[in-house]
Amino acid sequence: MHLAHRAARLAVCSALVLVAAAACAPEPENSGNKASGKPATAASCPAGKLPTVASGKLTVGTDKPAYAPWFKDDDPANGQGFESAVAYAVAKRLGYSRPQVEWQTVPFNSSFAPGAKKFDFDINQVSISDARKKAVAFSSGYYDVRQAVVALKSSKAAKAKSVADLKHAKLGAQVGTTSLDFINDLVKPDQKPAVYQKNDFAKSALKNGQVDAIVVDLPTAFYITGAEVTDAEVVGQFENSTGTPEQFGLVLDKESELTSCVTGAVDALRKDGTLASLEKKWLSEAVDAPVLK
Amino acid sequence: MTVAKQPSVTEDVYVPSERRIARERYRRSRARRATGIAALSTLVTGAVLFVVITNSPGWERTKDTFFSAHYARVALPQVLEGLWLNVRLLAVCGACVLVLGMLLALARTLRGPVFFPLRALATAYTDFFRGLPLIICLLLVIFGVPALRLQGVTTDPVLLGGAALVLTYSAYVAEVFRAGIESVHPSQRAAARSLGLNNRQTLRYVVLPQAVRRVVPPLLNDLVSLQKDTGLVSIGGAVDAVYAAQIIASKDFNYTPYVVAGLVFVALTIPMTRLTDWVTARMDRRRAQGGLV
Numbered sequence: 001m002h003l004a005h006r007a008a009r010l011a012v013c014s015a016l017v018l019v020a021a022a023a024c025a026p027e028p029e030n031s032g033n034k035a036s037g038k039p040a041t042a043a044s045c046p047a048g049k050l051p052t053v054a055s056g057k058l059t060v061g062t063d064k065p066a067y068a069p070w071f072k073d074d075d076p077a078n079g080q081g082f083e084s085a086v087a088y089a090v091a092k093r094l095g096y097s098r099p100q101v102e103w104q105t106v107p108f109n110s111s112f113a114p115g116a117k118k119f120d121f122d123i124n125q126v127s128i129s130d131a132r133k134k135a136v137a138f139s140s141g142y143y144d145v146r147q148a149v150v151a152l153k154s155s156k157a158a159k160a161k162s163v164a165d166l167k168h169a170k171l172g173a174q175v176g177t178t179s180l181d182f183i184n185d186l187v188k189p190d191q192k193p194a195v196y197q198k199n200d201f202a203k204s205a206l207k208n209g210q211v212d213a214i215v216v217d218l219p220t221a222f223y224i225t226g227a228e229v230t231d232a233e234v235v236g237q238f239e240n241s242t243g244t245p246e247q248f249g250l251v252l253d254k255e256s257e258l259t260s261c262v263t264g265a266v267d268a269l270r271k272d273g274t275l276a277s278l279e280k281k282w283l284s285e286a287v288d289a290p291v292l293k
Numbered sequence: 294m295t296v297a298k299q300p301s302v303t304e305d306v307y308v309p310s311e312r313r314i315a316r317e318r319y320r321r322s323r324a325r326r327a328t329g330i331a332a333l334s335t336l337v338t339g340a341v342l343f344v345v346i347t348n349s350p351g352w353e354r355t356k357d358t359f360f361s362a363h364y365a366r367v368a369l370p371q372v373l374e375g376l377w378l379n380v381r382l383l384a385v386c387g388a389c390v391l392v393l394g395m396l397l398a399l400a401r402t403l404r405g406p407v408f409f410p411l412r413a414l415a416t417a418y419t420d421f422f423r424g425l426p427l428i429i430c431l432l433l434v435i436f437g438v439p440a441l442r443l444q445g446v447t448t449d450p451v452l453l454g455g456a457a458l459v460l461t462y463s464a465y466v467a468e469v470f471r472a473g474i475e476s477v478h479p480s481q482r483a484a485a486r487s488l489g490l491n492n493r494q495t496l497r498y499v500v501l502p503q504a505v506r507r508v509v510p511p512l513l514n515d516l517v518s519l520q521k522d523t524g525l526v527s528i529g530g531a532v533d534a535v536y537a538a539q540i541i542a543s544k545d546f547n548y549t550p551y552v553v554a555g556l557v558f559v560a561l562t563i564p565m566t567r568l569t570d571w572v573t574a575r576m577d578r579r580r581a582q583g584g585l586v
Contacts, residue, residue, distance in 0.1 A: 109539075109543060112543075114351060114354045131546070131547075134545075134546070135358060136546060172530055175539055175543055176539075176540075176544060181544065194529075195532055197527075197528060204436040205529070208439035208440055209439065209448060210439055210449075210450060210529070211530070
């Protein structure tokens with residue numbers, strides 16, 4: 001008798017659990033107005049009233065430490081350094097004053113994690129690429145970046161005039177950067193490149209002679225040779241292999257409703273010359289370097 | 294010697310009683326029922342998990358981000374190439390750690406006042422390197438030693454990283470060996486000495502064999518731990534399995550390579566764990582039989 005009872009209870013329980021499981025899986029929000037690539041209009045981007053992570057605030061992410069010349073004194077909130085200035089300029093365009101901008105530490109690796117984001121956009125020298133667009137949304141590019149080679153003045157690599165001259169050198173770059181892609185795809189050196197978690201380690205390795213040269217973006221290269229490793233020099237810059245300039249973009253959640261508004265803001269800043277003047281102000285050290293053919 | 298009397302077939306045949314047969318039938322039915330319930334509950338649990346996971350709003354993106362077949366194919370060869378570095382480091386460092394750890398343990402267990410400085414040094418060494426976080430030890434050795442610009446000292450991050458691993462792990466292993474040596478009962482020493490063995494022979498033929506045999510399981514534990522920590526050498530720019538995964542993951546913003554690397558490591562650890570279990574079981578059997586010391 002009680003056996004039948006038991007079985008019935010078991011069946012009911014499992015059915016209940018299944019129902020509960022189905023119920024606790026929330027339905028994805030139906031965002032009918034998928035913001036992607038549509039030109040932003042003032043109507044769809046109400047100034048200061050965007051659907052942000054924290055209402056009434058604009059939360060901007062970047063990694064820590066925040067490196068010069070992109071930021072100054074490792075403090076993104078001071079408005080100094082190119083990316084800090086760009087972030088505040090974008091915020092202003094969107095109708096958020098300086099006190100309304102909240103900075104959030106977002107390690108590079110977690111900036112592209114799926115799931116809910118803690119930031120409205122992330123500004124961290126992230127290059128736009130098609131593969132990455134499958135995981136995150138990008139604003140339009142706010143900086144055209146070129147990659148450069150830095151070597152100690154005393155080293156053989158410093159005399160390189162072309163990409164082929166670097167073939168036998170031990171090169172290094174930071175993980176997750178296009179600098180590393182340039183080494184692997186363009187230089188194709190004999191020795192496996194050294195890959196570093198942070199540019200700091202790459203600089204130490206360069207000083208120690210553990211690598212002959214490192215590849216970084218041009219402004220970083222001039223900052224390193226100007227302020228950090230003064231016995232190093234910028235050997236030259238790479239030509240862009242694809243023909244389209246590589247650009248840094250602001251990173252947003254793939255489903256973010258702000259993408260078109262943020263893109264609109266960046267485009268407007270480019271148009272009215274703000275980006276150019278900020279570049280002049282913060283990145284003027286990064287003059288041209290000889291191009292390595 | 295005499296042939297045992299054959300039991301006559303008629304008188305001694307065992308016939309289970311009715312009650313016994315009923316009891317066994319009942320037991321079998323209980324066992325069947327238990328198996329049935331276990332199967333059902335497993336099925337329900339699996340179904341619930343499946344429903345919850347596949348109906349979650351983020352499932353599609355999670356699948357693409359963590360379980361992409363394309364990226365698994367891209368990552369596997371590079372992860373395996375990186376794993377080769379892990380395996381080589383494990384073999385070389387493992388051997389060095391065993392030797393150095395044993396020497397340290399012997400230094401700490403030496404008797405006699407004349408050996409005091411040696412004992413004190415060994416104690417200081419184990420205290421320091423057991424306390425020093427491994428990652429700091431690696432950083433100091435990999436980037437600090439080359440900064441000294443010593444003639445003839447390598448700047449290769451793999452060799453330096455291996456040295457740092459040996460420094461830290463030999464301190465752990467020395468303590469394991471010491472515990473083993475001290476666990477051998479004093480009567481064993483006394484017996485050996487009374488048989489006319491000198492101190493060195495006592496150690497070599499009586500104490501150490503027992504000590505080492507006793508600490509095999511914790512030693513293998515340290516070996517598995519070392520196997521996973523070899524990856525930390527990548528801080529110096531060398532590419533191990535996990536780092537190879539990170540390079541691909543951060544290039545295209547996809548986490549699948551991490552999953553691949555994780556599975557590869559698990560696949561490597563399982564045989565090690567089985568080996569540990571087998572060694573332990575074998576030792577227990579020997580001890581239970583009162584086998585050779």
